[in-house]
Amino acid sequence: MVLPHGTVRTPCFMPVGTRGTVKGLTPEEVRDAGSDMLLANAYHLWVRPGHERVARLGGLHRMMGWSGPILTDSGGYQAFSFRGEKVKLEEEGIRFLSPLDRQWRVLTPEVAVEIQEALGVDVAMALDECIPPETDRAGVARSTDRTTRWLSRCIAARKAPDRTALFGIVQGGFQADLRAAHADALVKLDLDGYAIGGLSVGEERRVRNAMVSVSTPRLPEDRPRYLMGVGYPIDIVEAVIEGVDLFDCVLPTRSGRFAQLFTSQGRMNLRHSRFKDDPRPIDEACGCYTCRSFSRAYLRHLHLAKEVLAPRLSTLHNLSFYQRFMDRVRNAVDQGSAALEVLRVEAEAWQQPYEDAGVSE
Amino acid sequence: MVLPHGTVRTPCFMPVGTRGTVKGLTPEEVRDAGSDMLLANAYHLWVRPGHERVARLGGLHRMMGWSGPILTDSGGYQAFSFRGEKVKLEEEGIRFLSPLDRQWRVLTPEVAVEIQEALGVDVAMALDECIPPETDRAGVARSTDRTTRWLSRCIAARKAPDRTALFGIVQGGFQADLRAAHADALVKLDLDGYAIGGLSVGEERRVRNAMVSVSTPRLPEDRPRYLMGVGYPIDIVEAVIEGVDLFDCVLPTRSGRFAQLFTSQGRMNLRHSRFKDDPRPIDEACGCYTCRSFSRAYLRHLHLAKEVLAPRLSTLHNLSFYQRFMDRVRNAVDQGSAALEVLRVEAEAWQQPYEDAGVSE
Numbered sequence: 001m002v003l004p005h006g007t008v009r010t011p012c013f014m015p016v017g018t019r020g021t022v023k024g025l026t027p028e029e030v031r032d033a034g035s036d037m038l039l040a041n042a043y044h045l046w047v048r049p050g051h052e053r054v055a056r057l058g059g060l061h062r063m064m065g066w067s068g069p070i071l072t073d074s075g076g077y078q079a080f081s082f083r084g085e086k087v088k089l090e091e092e093g094i095r096f097l098s099p100l101d102r103q104w105r106v107l108t109p110e111v112a113v114e115i116q117e118a119l120g121v122d123v124a125m126a127l128d129e130c131i132p133p134e135t136d137r138a139g140v141a142r143s144t145d146r147t148t149r150w151l152s153r154c155i156a157a158r159k160a161p162d163r164t165a166l167f168g169i170v171q172g173g174f175q176a177d178l179r180a181a182h183a184d185a186l187v188k189l190d191l192d193g194y195a196i197g198g199l200s201v202g203e204e205r206r207v208r209n210a211m212v213s214v215s216t217p218r219l220p221e222d223r224p225r226y227l228m229g230v231g232y233p234i235d236i237v238e239a240v241i242e243g244v245d246l247f248d249c250v251l252p253t254r255s256g257r258f259a260q261l262f263t264s265q266g267r268m269n270l271r272h273s274r275f276k277d278d279p280r281p282i283d284e285a286c287g288c289y290t291c292r293s294f295s296r297a298y299l300r301h302l303h304l305a306k307e308v309l310a311p312r313l314s315t316l317h318n319l320s321f322y323q324r325f326m327d328r329v330r331n332a333v334d335q336g337s338a339a340l341e342v343l344r345v346e347a348e349a350w351q352q353p354y355e356d357a358g359v360s361e
Numbered sequence: 362m363v364l365p366h367g368t369v370r371t372p373c374f375m376p377v378g379t380r381g382t383v384k385g386l387t388p389e390e391v392r393d394a395g396s397d398m399l400l401a402n403a404y405h406l407w408v409r410p411g412h413e414r415v416a417r418l419g420g421l422h423r424m425m426g427w428s429g430p431i432l433t434d435s436g437g438y439q440a441f442s443f444r445g446e447k448v449k450l451e452e453e454g455i456r457f458l459s460p461l462d463r464q465w466r467v468l469t470p471e472v473a474v475e476i477q478e479a480l481g482v483d484v485a486m487a488l489d490e491c492i493p494p495e496t497d498r499a500g501v502a503r504s505t506d507r508t509t510r511w512l513s514r515c516i517a518a519r520k521a522p523d524r525t526a527l528f529g530i531v532q533g534g535f536q537a538d539l540r541a542a543h544a545d546a547l548v549k550l551d552l553d554g555y556a557i558g559g560l561s562v563g564e565e566r567r568v569r570n571a572m573v574s575v576s577t578p579r580l581p582e583d584r585p586r587y588l589m590g591v592g593y594p595i596d597i598v599e600a601v602i603e604g605v606d607l608f609d610c611v612l613p614t615r616s617g618r619f620a621q622l623f624t625s626q627g628r629m630n631l632r633h634s635r636f637k638d639d640p641r642p643i644d645e646a647c648g649c650y651t652c653r654s655f656s657r658a659y660l661r662h663l664h665l666a667k668e669v670l671a672p673r674l675s676t677l678h679n680l681s682f683y684q685r686f687m688d689r690v691r692n693a694v695d696q697g698s699a700a701l702e703v704l705r706v707e708a709e710a711w712q713q714p715y716e717d718a719g720v721s722e
Contacts, residue, residue, distance in 0.1 A: 019662075019663075019666045019668060020659070020662065021663060021668050021670045023668065023669055023670070024669045024670060024673070025670070026650075026654075026670070027654075048662065048665065048666060049637070049658070049661075049662040049665075053637065053638060053658065056638055057638070057640055057656060057658055057659065058640070063656065063658070063659045064659065065654050065655060276410070276414065277414060277417055277418070279417075279418055279419070289387075293387075293388075293426050294426060295418060295424065297410070297414065297418055297424070298381070298418065298424050298425065300410075301380070301381065301409065301410040302380075302382060304409065304410075305380045305409060307380060307382050307384065308384055308385045308669060308672060308673070309382045309384070309385060309386070309387070311669060312385070312669070312673065
């Protein structure tokens with residue numbers, strides 16, 4: 001995938017840098033972990049520090065010191081995750097009660113495009129309506145229609161189409177036919193790329209896979225296809241088999257902050273007392289700075305003592321693990337479907353539930 | 362100062378790594394900022410992860426990945442800072458109510474030495490009694506006598522004197538004659554080095570300087586002299602003029618976490634709204650990673666958003682500032698008293714109160 005700030009190897013996993021920083025890591029560390037492209041969030045950067053300020057500082061790339069491609073989510077998902085008294089969905093757009101100044105701000109499709117073009121990102125996401133999973137069929141249908149109307153307004157609002165690509169987002173809840181129809185409607189609008197949204201919101205994996213299966217084949221093969229907010233290694237492999245190119249997820253970074261580590265042997269809860277005297281690195285098969293430098297026992301100590309070095313070192317490891325896994329996914333894609341199936345079976349190792357017993361001092 | 366883990370340029374400023382980590386930084390970053398030697402805390406490491414565990418992990422140096430010299434404070438200061446229901450001072454030692462298991466633990470002089478030798482540090486501090494600043498003259502005198510008795514017990518308890526040096530600590534509150542007498546008493550015990558303790562506890566600078574002036578000349582010139590918990594750049598220069606060789610202070614690290622930055626132009630509160638669009642580095646005269654890479658406006662954003670990269674980058678800058686300042690102190694020592702006086706006058710710049718107005722969004 002060729003973008004203004006560089007070429008991205010696909011399938012690609014984008015670490016999450018919501019507010020213009022991948023929590024705890026420098027841009028060089030994110031890059032050295034094997035990341036080609038970042039995700040940030042237009043809504044959060046709109047609220048603070050403000051997209052106009054970011055533009056005055058030379059754009060998001062320059063402000064945060066990341067020279068590679070950036071994709072921003074528009075803020076549609078925040079309407080879902082903040083739902084309640086502080087969010088109102090209207091035809092005009094999404095009305096948010098700002099946590100900073102207690103003022104209502106309206107995120108319209110036009111504003112969403114304006115923000116993302118001002119940030120100077122490589123890929124802007126259209127404003128979409130993310131609905132709660134329990135929404136009934138009629139509600140889902142009304143919502144996909146609105147998302148399509150908003151997408152047309154996003155397209156009309158673009159001022160820098162050569163600098164900032166625009167991706168549309170397929171919605172449709174868990175209704176296969178509505179997903180298919182929505183995908184078809186978006187494809188007619190001839191976008192730079194297409195995302196599958198509204199998933200990874202608590203549904204079962206087989207439901208999610210079914211929605212990916214019904215959406216992906218309808219999206220053009222010559223445009224990037226992006227599965228938003230996904231996921232575990234197995235979710236990634238399964239979606240790659242369906243033809244998905246792009247992923248983002250907080251899992252490696254957020255898990256790292258909570259002492260949940262991904263290793264070649266599966267997942268580990270580093271707070272577990274069985275690691276208290278363990279002199280080995282998190283993963284003996286890993287060459288990241290954390291694994292080259294520190295023992296499980298020391299990292300466990302840092303987590304228990306709530307030392308800020310703990311989330312930093314754990315995030316660095318998890319992100320390195322994820323990007324190394326993506327190397328294997330890309331190799332498997334080159335080798336063909338049998339290799340992907342081997343990887344899919346292997347990826348079940350990271351689905352085991354965390355062991356939360358025995359985490360005391 | 363030649364120690365088992367390396368040679369230390371003096372005067373030396375030791376960053377504080379209480380629990381076996383300088384908050385937010387890797388050992389390489391601490392070293393690259395110009396640090397020769399670290400301070401850690403025997404009491405805290407005794408409580409967690411435990412000195413025996415650290416020993417099993419190869420000692421503190423190996424566990425935390427720091428190959429240079431380490432000095433540990435013994436825990437006497439914690440008896441002062443935790444004073445109240447959870448601490449009891451007795452002739453045997455200091456009884457602490459452990460925050461982890463609600464059990465009483467007794468830190469005797471013998472245990473303090475055992476812990477520090479198990480940690481494998483280059484310099485162990487003797488267990489001392491740190492008294493509240495308001496203690497009356499009779500109380501101060503009783504306390505210095507006890508500190509001397511404890512020191513003799515520390516000396517008797519040593520099992521690895523070639524590997525771990527022992528420093529005694531001059532106490533005596535704010536009573537010049539008691540300080541002088543205590544210094545004389547310690548010198549008779551022929552220690553590897555001497556510290557001046559019980560200062561930087563809220564007293565005025567002229568009082569602290571007077572106590573340093575009365576203590577330092579009585580301590581042998583051929584042994585390191587260490588002023589504990591000090592301080593601002595001007596405090597360091599004034600003590601160096603008196604002959605002090607070694608310092609530690611949380612100021613650069615803790616200030617960094619709270620967005621208080623040291624620069625060649627004085628101190629700055631990075632939360633101040635006047636930095637919200639400021640594209641300049643924290644300090645244009647600084648070549649640290651933070652100043653090479655990021656603007657004041659971005660760092661301010663990270664602090665306001667409570668992003669964990671903010672304390673990390675600010676700590677790195679402040680520590681680089683401090684160690685560069687120590688380079689200048691060492692140069693001034695070589696050049697003589699006029700150069701030190703110039704530096705002393707200049708160091709007043711970092712005494713200005715922080716500007717706390719205008720820190721809103």
